[in-house]
Amino acid sequence: MPYELYYWDGIQGRGEFVRLALEEAGADYVDICRGSASKGQGMPAMLAIMESGAGSDIPFAPPFLKDGDLIIPHVANILMYLGPKLGLAPKGEGERHVLNGLQLTITDLVAEVHDTHHPIATSKYYEDQKDEAKDRAAEFIENRIPKFLGYFERVLQQNPHGPSHIFGNALTYVDLSLFQVYEGLRYAFPRATAHLGRRYPHLTALHATVMKRPNIARYLESDRRIPFNENGIFRHYPELDKDTA
Amino acid sequence: MPYELYYWDGIQGRGEFVRLALEEAGADYVDICRGSASKGQGMPAMLAIMESGAGSDIPFAPPFLKDGDLIIPHVANILMYLGPKLGLAPKGEGERHVLNGLQLTITDLVAEVHDTHHPIATSKYYEDQKDEAKDRAAEFIENRIPKFLGYFERVLQQNPHGPSHIFGNALTYVDLSLFQVYEGLRYAFPRATAHLGRRYPHLTALHATVMKRPNIARYLESDRRIPFNENGIFRHYPELDKDTA
Structure with a gap:
């Protein structure tokens, strides 16, 4: 089934x-x-x-x-x-919980991305909380993107099996989720993420590797992959984006 | 160990x-x-x-x-x-994931509680985002408390083993977490939660039952239980609280 x-x-x-x-x-x-x-x-x-x-x-x-x-x-x-x-996670209990911990950090990041355009009320339109959204997005760009991506970059770098994967020596679902986060942040904040390749080389390499995997490449080309848009989590509102040092 | x-x-x-x-x-x-x-x-x-x-x-x-x-x-x-x-969860894989789903909904609620006093930036003081906090807290009181507590009340009511527990016929860690949420919301928002007993009778009964469990009662009396305060997640700022219909 x-x-x-x-x-x-x-x-x-x-x-x-x-x-x-x-x-x-x-x-x-x-x-x-x-x-x-x-x-x-x-x-x-x-x-x-x-x-x-x-x-x-x-x-x-x-x-x-x-x-x-x-x-x-x-x-x-x-x-x-x-x-x-x-086949996207180890079977050992302890390892599964370590992996789940990494995924839950992505969960927190995704919630914060959502709140960049809805900082006050999910029940209200973006247009009705745009000023607050500008403040929250500025904080997100300045402090939260570096904190989250810096963390994942560091975990990649510290992986005793090498920086190709976030955990162990094989692809896991967390690698796929990191691809999606990277993709989404670049869509939502093209100016603020212009430096990702320079600052987070291992994360950038992981993103490129995942994108080229045959099943993922086919999926991204298919109509099953819905394009990013301004109803989702990652939204491109140019007024919330800005250059960073 | x-x-x-x-x-x-x-x-x-x-x-x-x-x-x-x-x-x-x-x-x-x-x-x-x-x-x-x-x-x-x-x-x-x-x-x-x-x-x-x-x-x-x-x-x-x-x-x-x-x-x-x-x-x-x-x-x-x-x-x-x-x-x-x-001994606070079933051992079956499927049941563990159902229970984890309930706990993750509590995680989301707790994040929203945090954001009632920090809607713009975790890195800034509450005092620097007080106006936005008032708006976010008003939304939380009006829409989010009813949505979350209404959900848990409904799950209790629908439990085929009876409404004494959120899952199955025995105490789980989610019951304990619901006690804490109930306790915390009443501390942070005494006016907005004045109606909890009337509107969420099963949740209210669960809270009372957990509080009387011998080990929990002893813990709550001990100095291991840190009192609620304005550095935690649940903070009592009277200006964020209000009566509800």
């Missing part, structure tokens, strides 16, 4: 981190909200699960994964579950 | 969710930053790990847990690791 991914149609958003893992592994999966209602798919299928009274496994928010009867919400949780099954 | 918890001294903060699990289970643990430097503990011991060049397992931020050589960062990750060992 294929994995079922439930996430909003029309954006990469948080769902993209899961899509990249499924695509790299060539896994059999259905992106439910992008399917047609005539097949029992589409948005109504997602809402039916979220509004059901089935028990403790009802998700708070998309994305969530359905594997048979099991419903698993939250990106890092989905990836931790899928990782060993897709 | 005792578990070692690494977290800032002087606040409950995110570390408290881990402390509650360790205390409930009567686990042998050391709260490293609260120990003395003469024993190789205290803040320098934490910073030594964070600044070391040891590899992929260096945490981005506290809290982290050390179990022998294994270093595990992020609250939900630590609790997922400890849960089965402390």
Whole structure:
């Protein structure tokens, strides 16, 4: 039975981190909200699960994964579950938790990216919090991008197996997520990220390597890869971007 | 060998969710930053790990847990690791991921609580972002508290084993974390949470039950429980609080 991914149609958003893992592994999966209602798919299928009274496994928010009867919400949780099954994570318990720790740091970064355009209220339009967004984005560019990317660069550099992967000597789902973060930050903040190659050489090399992997390259060319847009997490609002030293 | 918890001294903060699990289970643990430097503990011991060049397992931020050589960062990750060992989680893989999903929703809530007093920049003082904090706190009170607590109330109500626990028929670490969230929200927003008992009866009952558990009651009375204060996540700034309908 294929994995079922439930996430909003029309954006990469948080769902993209899961899509990249499924695509790299060539896994059999259905992106439910992008399917047609005539097949029992589409948005109504997602809402039916979220509004059901089935028990403790009802998700708070998309994305969530359905594997048979099991419903698993939250990106890092989905990836931790899928990782060993897709050959994108070690199987040892301790190693899985170390990897999950790295992914949860990406989760925090992604939440901060979201808040650069919605610092006050998710329920309100960007236009209604633009001044605050400018302040928050400036802080993000000045302090948070260096802190997060500096951290990942350092972990790559310190990997005893070499800087090609964030963990161990093989590709993991965290490498794929770092590709997506790098891609997203460059889309949202082209000026602020102009220096990435110089300042974060190992991260930049990792991004290039992931992009060239056959399954990822095919996916990026396909219409399954939704282009970045201003409804997702990474949004390009030129007024929030700026040059850095 | 005792578990070692690494977290800032002087606040409950995110570390408290881990402390509650360790205390409930009567686990042998050391709260490293609260120990003395003469024993190789205290803040320098934490910073030594964070600044070391040891590899992929260096945490981005506290809290982290050390179990022998294994270093595990992020609250939900630590609790997922400890849960089965402390008897506070089921051992089945699927169930562990469902429980982790619930805990990650608490993680998101806690991040939003933090941002009510720091909506623009973690690197700046609250006083320098007070106006924005008022707007963000108003949104939090009006929309986010009902969304999160309404969700947990619904999950309790839908638990096929009854509403005494958030998952299954026994206490888990998520029950303990919900106690802490309830406690923290009441501390930070006494006016906005005046209605909790009426609107979220199952959550309120869970909070009362956890508080009376012998190990938790002893812990709350001890000097190991740091009082809430205005350096932690849950801060009481009267100007951010308000009555709700």
